[in-house]
Amino acid sequence: MITSQFIDIIEAATPDPNLLMWKFEDTDKEIKNGAKLTVRESQIAVFLNEGQLADVFQPGLHTLSTENIPVLSRLKGWKYGFQSPFKADIYFVNTRQFVNNKWGTPAPIMMRDPEFGQVRVRAFGTFDIQIKDFETFFRQYAGSYRTFTIFELQYELRDFIAPKFGEVLAQENIAVKDIAGNVTELGGKITPFLKPYFAQFGIDLITFTITSVTLPDEVSAHYDKITNMNMVTDMDKFTRFSTAQAIGQQGTVANEGTTSGMIAGMMMNQMQQQMNQPAAQEDIMAKLQKLKTLFESGLIDETEYKAKKAELIDKL
Structure with missing residues (x-):
């Protein structure tokens, strides 16, 4: 809630479940000394001073005073406490798990097969993520946005997943007819390559899954023929x-x-x-x-x- 002159209550329900981060709308008003900040579960509140990350607040009810905003006090030069009003940009970060994010190979992956030679396969799957290091996430990735959704992040992460899938597939030297029976094991071998990349954005990769691998038409036709004959x-x-x-x-x-x-x-x-x-x-x-x-x-x-x-x- 915003008063007519100063902000004395700061809180925000997540306006969109797909938002990773959004700016608190202060309508260019100043924050009152002793204002109350409410941070809900699955949220983090971040204070910025002139674009520089200051204090971070975990879930709970906070009274904004010199004692509990030490970084902002130092950046503002408040040696003996501050007097109302003051300005700061406030962002809320959504820390819940974002599940069932889709990934896929935008183009077929070339692999070498002992029976068919070089073949192209496509793969699809899901991954679950959660923001763990919110300061890193804010500094390295999202700090220049007023709002930031899971969809923008998905695009960048998917562009990294597909090449890594191709690399691990080549290293494992799995026959194309055996891929379908080894997707769980293959996913487990790809995950360690993905986690460090996600971590540089402050994001924890919780689960990575390969749901399907599509074979080339000529390979599928070959196995269909064998299946029909065996029937x-x-x-x-x-x-x-x-x-x-x-x-x-x-x-x-x-x-x-x-x-x-x-x-x-x-x-x-x-x-x-x-x-x-x-x-x-x-x-x-x-x-x-x-x-x-x-x-x-x-x-x-x-x-x-x-x-x-x-x-x-x-x-x-």
């Missing part, structure tokens, strides 16, 4: 299912479609029976040609074609 454990059941599905899709106008589906099923079943017997390479090549004919004739779809082709090639 086909009984080729005879798969053939009957495909035939029945084709019959059902044709409906009442399905004479031609039903015939095609039945023919395809019979041919696929015949091929399966032949594949269950030892065959020379020439037989396998002939089966590959027959399989290609089935595909080009539209009697089997691309997924069936690729799965059966891979199975035949494995037998060469």
Whole structure:
């Protein structure tokens, strides 16, 4: 609350939960001797004299007098106490934890993989921070602002996180297919590199997490193909299912479609029976040609074609 002439009560609820710091609006009025300063939990109050950081107040109720503003008294030259009024800039700092801050690689990170060679991956995650050394935070980073939000800080911190992720990923020499299963361990190895950088701003990095790693399209397609092939454990059941599905899709106008589906099923079943017997390479090549004919004739779809082709090639 501000009186008509002097400030005698100084307090401020956080106007925006995203604010890290904001200036107390004094409307250019002077502070009364003995004024009351209320600092709430998760706040710090900072007094400045002509742009120079003076006294810092922890949560609680404070009476502003020579005894409890020693730095300001010295900067003002008050040897025997001060008389009202006096001026000082007052800032409040939000010291609560700021959680679930997003980070990500703005561009794919190049890594070397023993199976695929050089590949590019992207990573995303979160980090939790809290202002611990508020004097350092104010002097090194926020002192020139009237207000300062978590969003401005996020931009700078994210620009540092992404390169460090790439460095640690290269040092660990993890195969691209193993990254997803090692994100917790990888995050733990990156954290020690990030903490000193955050600390220079007076900020404590509480938690750093990698939530996902995105593989290149060609790598994802490769593993999708392997997964699809592994799902086909009984080729005879798969053939009957495909035939029945084709019959059902044709409906009442399905004479031609039903015939095609039945023919395809019979041919696929015949091929399966032949594949269950030892065959020379020439037989396998002939089966590959027959399989290609089935595909080009539209009697089997691309997924069936690729799965059966891979199975035949494995037998060469």
